Amino acid sequence: MKKIIIDTDPGIDDAIALCYAFAHPGLDVLALTTIYGNVATELATENALRLCELNQHSIPVATGAAQPLQIDPNPVADFVHGKNGFGEVILPAPSLSASTLTAAEKIVDLIHQHPNEVTLVAVGPLTNLALALELSPDITELVSEVVIMGGAFHCDGNITPHAEANLWGDPHAGKKVFNAKWPITVHGLDVTYKIRMSAHYLDELAQSQPTIGGFLRDAAQFYIEFYQRQHNFNGCCPHDLLALSYVTHPEWYTLESGSLDVITEGESIGKTTINTADKSNKSIATNVNSDALLKDYKTTLLQGKSA
Numbered sequence: 001m002k003k004i005i006i007d008t009d010p011g012i013d014d015a016i017a018l019c020y021a022f023a024h025p026g027l028d029v030l031a032l033t034t035i036y037g038n039v040a041t042e043l044a045t046e047n048a049l050r051l052c053e054l055n056q057h058s059i060p061v062a063t064g065a066a067q068p069l070q071i072d073p074n075p076v077a078d079f080v081h082g083k084n085g086f087g088e089v090i091l092p093a094p095s096l097s098a099s100t101l102t103a104a105e106k107i108v109d110l111i112h113q114h115p116n117e118v119t120l121v122a123v124g125p126l127t128n129l130a131l132a133l134e135l136s137p138d139i140t141e142l143v144s145e146v147v148i149m150g151g152a153f154h155c156d157g158n159i160t161p162h163a164e165a166n167l168w169g170d171p172h173a174g175k176k177v178f179n180a181k182w183p184i185t186v187h188g189l190d191v192t193y194k195i196r197m198s199a200h201y202l203d204e205l206a207q208s209q210p211t212i213g214g215f216l217r218d219a220a221q222f223y224i225e226f227y228q229r230q231h232n233f234n235g236c237c238p239h240d241l242l243a244l245s246y247v248t249h250p251e252w253y254t255l256e257s258g259s260l261d262v263i264t265e266g267e268s269i270g271k272t273t274i275n276t277a278d279k280s281n282k283s284i285a286t287n288v289n290s291d292a293l294l295k296d297y298k299t300t301l302l303q304g305k306s307a
C-alpha cells in the first residue's frame, strides 16, 4: 500500500477524491491536513472529519494555515461548493476531533517517521506545504513524491483568465513548493478538464453505493449547477480526483517535464508556467485515460478496501 498524506480544502471535488482514497486498497491514508480555499480552514477541518466519519476511517486530521503567506486572503469559493463546502448537503457534526499538531507539523512528522515512503498529495492552496518546507527543509529529500492538483499551464484559468483557483489562493507558497528540490507531478486544468462526471454517472454511483455515492451525488448537485452555468454541461469535473488517481495509476497519464513557476504579482498573479527546455524532476500531466479512470472510480467505491 502506498502511504499518502492529503492536504485538502473540502470542497465537493475534494470529497469525491477523499472517498476514493479511503476506499482504494492500494492507498494507506496516514492523515488529512486542511487548508482554506473552497471554505475557510476551520470549516475545512470539520468537513475533513465529517468525511472520515462517513467513510468510517479514523485518521489524524490536522488544521492548516488560515491565510496565504503574503497576499490578502481571497474570498472562499462558495459559489462553486456552497457555503458549507458540500453544496448545502448536511453531514452530521463530527465526533472525532482534530490533531493538536498543525498541518505543517503533521506533514513533517509523518515524512520523518516514514522516510522515502510518503506521497504528499495537495489539492488546495499550497500554504501548508510551504510552511512544512520552512519548518524542515530536509523533507525534500525524505518524501517519496509530491502530487498536486493546481495550475493551468497551457490553458486559461478558472478563477481569472490566467489563474487556476489553488495557485491563485497562495501564489507565493506555490512558487516555494514548485522551486523546492522534491519531485513533483502537477495536475492542472490542462488535464483535469478532460474528466467529466455526468449527472447520469453520479446517479449510477448513488444507486450502487447509496451511503457514500448517495452523499456525493447529492452534494454534487450544487457543483453541477455551476458547470451548467459556466460550461453548459450537465455534470462536473472532479479536479482533485486526478491527483489521487495518478498515485494509483500513473500509467494512465501523459506527462511533460520541465521547471515550474508561478507569477506572484500583477494582472497574471497565480499563473503557472513550465519551461520544458530545463532538465527537471518536475512534471505536469497533459492527458489521461478518461474511460479507465471513471470505471476505476466506480469499482473502487463499490468494492472499498476489499477490492
Ligand code: BDR
Residues within 6 Å of the ligand: 011, 012, 013, 014, 037, 038, 077, 080, 123, 124, 149, 158, 164, 165, 166, 239, 240
Ligand atoms: C481546484 O479548486 C478548488 O475549487 C477545487 O477543489 C480544486 O482543488 C480546481 O481549480
Ligand code: CA
Residues within 6 Å of the ligand: 008, 009, 010, 011, 013, 014, 037, 038, 123, 124, 240
Ligand atoms: Ca480542492
